[in-house]
Amino acid sequence: MESGLFFNITTIAYFASMVLFFAYIAARTSTLAFFATLAALAGFITNTIALGLRWYESYQILGVDGRAPLTNLYESVVFFAWTIVLIYLLMDLKYKQRAVGAFVMPFALFSMVGAQMWLNAGIDPLVPALQSNWLTYHVITCFLGYAAFAVACGVSIMYLIKIGKEEQHKGDAPMGGILGLFPPCRVLDDMNYRAIMIGFPLLTLGIITGAAWANYAWGTYWSWDPKETWSLIVWFLYAAFIHARFTRGWIGRRAAWLSILGFAATIFCYLGVNLVLSGLHSYGGS
């Protein structure tokens, strides 16, 4: 399959991007950051081509039963990598805080490596329950949401690394060392909030499209299936995060921890439920 080749190139590009971002933080040469962003963009483009090719190949292999490449764990993981880089590049366009890449690109890289090392890349026909347009809407909205949470988590980790040093730092002189390249904590906190503001409505839409689909397929929009419940847990956590912004004492460090906890719950909702628990989404485990 041609798409496999492009997924390999994507992985290499994301790896190069991550290494260049690390080098940028260590060497503090803005040229490196430029090339790191370029590598991320190149990886994003090949990732897009690979997904498109896989879509096309599904029609070659399955004929009329071809479908968008969003139907099993392998496809969802490579799509997750794509959404992470998409959200990251959009945030980069707005904030131009290059050091953030060093904390976000690893998520995209791990996804690609994980998919290619452990997951079955075969294109299989869909069981009747999955033959629905809701599948596409549901997966796209959920994963864009997850990706925004991944970016928020990366930014929160940076915040927690930096905040201690920034509090000790006296005077107006810019901070030296590696942390000097990190965006100011105020900006990191804002980015964290922004990313979650993007992710939360998308997760909401993802849950709603899932409920609509379940209602259309089985006549129950909500059955407290482990996947549904975990998505609600994630929703509760980020709802708490958003409300925490309005209360004194819950911004800064606590908000960063809540964002990391939220992303951990997201990952459990995505992978943990399929691998550890059972339920309606267990087909994703193959």
Add this chain to the structure above:
Amino acid sequence: MTETTKPQNADDYADKIWDFFCSLKLTIIILLLLSILSIIGTVLQQNAPAAEYIKEYGQSNYELFVKLQFVDMYHSWWFIGLLGLFSVNLICCSIKNFPRVWKFVTEPALIASPGILKNSANRLEATSKDDRQQLANRLSALLKKEFGSAQQSEKDGKLYLFAQKGIYSRFGAYMTHLSILVIMAGAIIGNVWGYKAYVNIVEGTSTSQVWSRNGQVPIDLGFTVRCDDFDVSYYANSRRPRDYNSDLVVIDNGQEVLHKRIEVNDPLTYKGITFYQSSYGSAGNPFFQVKVTENATGNVMNMKASMGQPVNLPGGYAFAITDFTAEGRFGPAARVNVSTPDGRRGTPFMVLKDFPEFDIKRGGKFSFSLVDYKEPQFTGLQVAKDPGVEVVWLGCLLMVFGSLTAFFFSHRRIWVCLEEDGGKTKIQIAANAHRNQPGFSLAFDELKQKLDAAIENKSSKKEG
């Protein structure tokens, strides 16, 4: 003294309760509690038979689970109670804050306070030789074009302009909060006036009763559903089902009122009751269509047979199909017995559907070939009546619009103050947004240049 302080204490107490239910801290604690408690039901299987829990966790643990309602935790008193507290918290917060927000609509701040004019992050100050009204007209026109129509007012000899945009975004949060209550209401309506049931219908038969999913209680539909046909198709070279579907007919008052071929992800709805294709299975013995040739005469007879039932042949003979498989080594295969007029049963032999000439070689009085067969199947349907589902979708719609409004739009306001100052006019402009201030600052910087141009318009020789 005690007479007067007592009610005050009671008031304090009531205030405290009110503050407790209004507090944002309570909201955060409830949200975190809900997420932590919800985990229990994802780890511990819900509504499983008692024997399964006992096998896995032991008798005493099982009794503890039952006592704590862990085995059906999403319907336990403590979980429902927490959701109730969540609703009360939502309602109280809204009651507390709504009047303040409503004031923005009913009493817009037409006149800028000195504080806003001095301290706003987005400001513009200038002086002009033009008189106040001229400037006001020019600025009004510009604001109307670029921002929103301006209201003019006068106070203490100063002329004020006020323009605003996106006031609806102040209500996004309330819309979102309301949506949660609407969704809960929809869920309650569905639980009280609806049901979830299932029914298996054998092809060619009909039913007017379905079985409740919890409790196996029969429920009368009030009409009849007949399944004319059920089909399952498989992907090539695999046992993976590609599609399964049922031809359903709704019969109401003796009239066939609705026909639909339903499949997974495409249900049938009649009178608020929806039938979802969900499973299928074998329902008893197959029927056969058999071609019998009398070898001596070459007479061909097309006959129908059902499993195990003897079928008469000319001259007192009879045959019966005594065994059948749809998936034999050579395709569908039937075992046939022919009995002679004196009642003796002959040796059974195989008839293969895919090899119609095969039986001729056997050379008996009759030769058989299997033209077709039909294995009756039942179609398994999920049946749901949920009058609350539209309410739930309405809530979802409100939630999407509410959260988008709350997150991505902001209430932006611009004030202009024009003051006579020694033959010249002093101009002060201030603006703010209730959310996304950095984004608004950028937009205001752009607007600033246009405002400057409008101020300088005719007074090109501006001093300073």
